[in-house]
Amino acid sequence: MSDQTSISNQTSRRQFFQHVGGAAGLTALALTGCDSGGGMSGPETVTFDFSNDFGVLNYAYALEQLEAAFYAEAAANFYGQSGSIEEQYIQDLAAHEAIHRDFLAEAIPALGGDLIPNLEVDFSSVDFSSRTDVLGTSKLLEDTGVSAYNGAGIFLENPDLVGVAGKIVSVEARHAASVRSLVNPGSDDFAGDDVVDRQSGLDLATAPSDVLSNVASTGLVVTPLDVTNVGA
Amino acid sequence: MRLLNFFSLDTDDTISRREALDQLGSVGLSTAAASVPLAVLGRSNRSFAQSASDPVGILNFALTLEFLEDSYYRQGLNASNLIPSEARPIYEQVSKHEDAHVTLLTSTIEDLGGDPVSFTDDDFDFTAGGNFDPFNDYPIFLLLSQAFEDTGVRAYKGQAPNIAGNELLTPALQIHSVEARHAAEVRRLRAESGASIKPWITNADNGSAPEAVYAGEDNATQAGIDQQSLGNFSAAEVTEAYDEPLTMEDVAGENGIAAPFFAS
Numbered sequence: 001m002s003d004q005t006s007i008s009n010q011t012s013r014r015q016f017f018q019h020v021g022g023a024a025g026l027t028a029l030a031l032t033g034c035d036s037g038g039g040m041s042g043p044e045t046v047t048f049d050f051s052n053d054f055g056v057l058n059y060a061y062a063l064e065q066l067e068a069a070f071y072a073e074a075a076a077n078f079y080g081q082s083g084s085i086e087e088q089y090i091q092d093l094a095a096h097e098a099i100h101r102d103f104l105a106e107a108i109p110a111l112g113g114d115l116i117p118n119l120e121v122d123f124s125s126v127d128f129s130s131r132t133d134v135l136g137t138s139k140l141l142e143d144t145g146v147s148a149y150n151g152a153g154i155f156l157e158n159p160d161l162v163g164v165a166g167k168i169v170s171v172e173a174r175h176a177a178s179v180r181s182l183v184n185p186g187s188d189d190f191a192g193d194d195v196v197d198r199q200s201g202l203d204l205a206t207a208p209s210d211v212l213s214n215v216a217s218t219g220l221v222v223t224p225l226d227v228t229n230v231g232a
Numbered sequence: 233m234r235l236l237n238f239f240s241l242d243t244d245d246t247i248s249r250r251e252a253l254d255q256l257g258s259v260g261l262s263t264a265a266a267s268v269p270l271a272v273l274g275r276s277n278r279s280f281a282q283s284a285s286d287p288v289g290i291l292n293f294a295l296t297l298e299f300l301e302d303s304y305y306r307q308g309l310n311a312s313n314l315i316p317s318e319a320r321p322i323y324e325q326v327s328k329h330e331d332a333h334v335t336l337l338t339s340t341i342e343d344l345g346g347d348p349v350s351f352t353d354d355d356f357d358f359t360a361g362g363n364f365d366p367f368n369d370y371p372i373f374l375l376l377s378q379a380f381e382d383t384g385v386r387a388y389k390g391q392a393p394n395i396a397g398n399e400l401l402t403p404a405l406q407i408h409s410v411e412a413r414h415a416a417e418v419r420r421l422r423a424e425s426g427a428s429i430k431p432w433i434t435n436a437d438n439g440s441a442p443e444a445v446y447a448g449e450d451n452a453t454q455a456g457i458d459q460q461s462l463g464n465f466s467a468a469e470v471t472e473a474y475d476e477p478l479t480m481e482d483v484a485g486e487n488g489i490a491a492p493f494f495a496s
Contacts, residue, residue: 092430096432096469099465103455150402159393162401164455167454167475167476170475173410173412174432187322188322191326199332201410204406
């Protein structure tokens with residue numbers, strides 16, 4: 001795997017404040033510039049109200065926006081050999097996450113809910129020419145997605161939406177296992193003891209507030225995210 | 233021998249299996265929430281779902297599948313010259329999880345005051361009446377492993393709407409995603425051996441597994457929205473992006489996917 005770190009770093013550092021393509025179904029990322037020290041005010045906080053199903057769906061939509069934006073970048077700047085199976089996997093992940101994002105962007109208003117704005121993301125910390133960097137970030141995002149859906153399902157009142165979330169989360173789990181196998185092939189890492197409890201055999205289910213804290217700590221999302229009405 | 237018949241045999245000496253039949257039957261007849269059209273998606277119909285569901289029946293259905301998987305992997309790992317050394321760490325992890333799921337579901341059913349089903353290796357026939365030889369033929373072992381894992385994912389998914397809002401939903405989802413991790417890894421192993429499949433399910437491609445395991449996986453409409461209309465996505469991509477549910481009848485019914493693997 002070639003590793004043109006310096007060139008890629010220059011490229012990725014230009015990619016400040018990428019706006020994620022959303023409702024229009026566009027996969028292209030619109031870039032906006034920001035002068036250093038330009039006093040740009042940050043985006044407003046997006047709050048997910050878990051007292052109704054639309055809050056939960058928007059929470060999923062936010063996570064899908066992040067994943068879709070990441071893989072669009074990773075696929076466009078693939079670190080490895082063109083035409084490889086690994087490239088196909090990254091392209092597949094980009095397509096799947098874009099489909100999830102665009103579906104939620106259409107479904108939420110169609111069902112009568114208000115859609116949150118497009119999130120601002122910042123991948124300047126990711127070296128897209130580095131296999132280690134891309135797969136490491138991918139693993140983090142996929143495991144986060146699985147644990148987030150597992151932890152949010154109980155908040156959905158509508159059984160049909162539980163069904164829809166179930167259709168998505170198992171694909172996220174397939175992604176997580178596959179990326180983990182690319183990182184650590186031939187091992188138990190695809191369902192490692194760090195994510196699947198060895199006593200109960202249960203995958204992680206993470207509370208929404210903890211998921212958002214974890215996401216914030218990655219620095220990949222500029223838009224502040226918050227959640228309310230998640231119970232005691 | 234079909235699974236539901238197996239449950240109902242008069243000669244069968246365990247009451248719990250007959251009760252499981254009753255529970256399987258009652259839940260299987262309940263109207264699945266998945267048929268509710270888009271127009272009512274915005275409304276809560278949780279009360280309907282709860283009245284139509286039977287948590288112990290659902291858990292015994294899940295436990296039956298976990299017993300099947302647990303027996304399969306234990307026998308596979310114990311078979312000499314079957315699983316190559318490079319795949320043993322993978323199957324030891326899978327086996328560990330299925331064993332844990334059996335223990336967890338059994339204790340959960342007991343905690344709910346229910347009567348958990350129980351099976352031994354002798355209750356299963358992984359040759360399916362002499363059609364397969366999985367414990368002497370590694371490609372067949374992989375193939376059935378893929379079928380069982382993908383079926384498991386679809387079976388849990390099919391029951392999730394029936395326990396919406398129930399405290400059982402979260403652990404069910406936590407098992408469901410583990411089965412999906414297993415499925416992806418087994419599919420990757422098969423792809424390495426030359427099978428034309430990916431960790432995710434493309435259209436309803438069965439990759440030589442029984443077609444029933446993948447029936448309906450080519451669905452391209454979610455919540456009434458045609459997924460290909462969302463953008464420039466192929467049918468392969470939009471079907472890969474979602475896994476589809478199976479009903480209890482699809483899996484454990486008289487002609488269900490699991491039926492041939494129960495001993496007569």
